[in-house]
Amino acid sequence: MAHSHEHHHHALRPELTRNQALVLAALNEADSPLSAYDLLNRLKAEGLKAPLQIYRALDKLMADGLAHRLESLNAFVCCAKQGHEDSSGTIAFAICTDCGRVDEFADPQIRSRLEAWAESHDFALKQATLELRGLCARCRGPKAPPAAPTAP
């Protein structure tokens, strides 16, 4: 255990415990979302044994904005921005159904449109899940221009 003084203020970016750091590192190394049990399998070697250890770490990482849950996959990704301190308002994910890669983005216009709907329907919007499915640029074709897909 080569750890020394990791307890130096900096509550700005809260310290991560060992389990949390392990889970975050595993998510960072992966190039597509991982389920909690995927993570567990990858971290068995580090001594993690029970699902709850993974879920607890994920809860903390998500609370800190360092990871996100993809509801349509029951899986998790690390935040593309390494944590959004700012308005963690409305994040969207474009998920490639072929290679699994995920592109995280925020579109203010979509957000304001959602807020407008909520406003006009007297709905107190707290959170939004926006997940797009399709083929990423790498998987859709070598150079498919925005046109009707030609028969291969």
Next chain:
Amino acid sequence: MAHSHEHHHHALRPELTRNQALVLAALNEADSPLSAYDLLNRLKAEGLKAPLQIYRALDKLMADGLAHRLESLNAFVCCAKQGHEDSSGTIAFAICTDCGRVDEFADPQIRSRLEAWAESHDFALKQATLELRGLCARCRGPKAPPAAPTAP
């Protein structure tokens, strides 16, 4: 037990089998989303016994646009429009975290905004999951009484 030849009509509105009709009726009667196992419990009296009977019926109903899955709840609702024949493009759901009620809507501007993002990122958009969480008009009420959720 009313049985025998229930296959008289044509297929404009595809016929539902008994299991499918039971599941759809249960979803219609509910005032909030039901999980597959909720449905199973409610339909035990009708003779349904196994999860697969529910999931198969749900698959058909969703394919016909008569029901939708809410990814963030792992639950199902009947379609507010009783099936969208048109471009079932981009549907959104506003889910009340208090009473569970769901409001289904489609916003062309949100849809075109998503398509614009996809276009500009060379992403072949196939499907989108849009789920809002918050308090519905009945439950938010600064002046409206909190809707006492009637026990299911």
Next chain:
DNA sequence: TTGCCGATGTTATGTTATTACGATACACCC
């Protein structure tokens, strides 16, 4: 010291979804 508190480890259990296999029902053709 003592007591609290947050994080942890461990076991067991609950919830959601699918795989596998066989039976039944009907349409279609020979």
Next chain:
DNA sequence: GGGTGTATCGTAATAACATAACATCGGCAA
């Protein structure tokens, strides 16, 4: 009638995802 194909159905078993419950440890303040 006797095939063949397809679609649905029933049942059992299992996989995949998530939480409850409880004991323990270590830091830290009164």
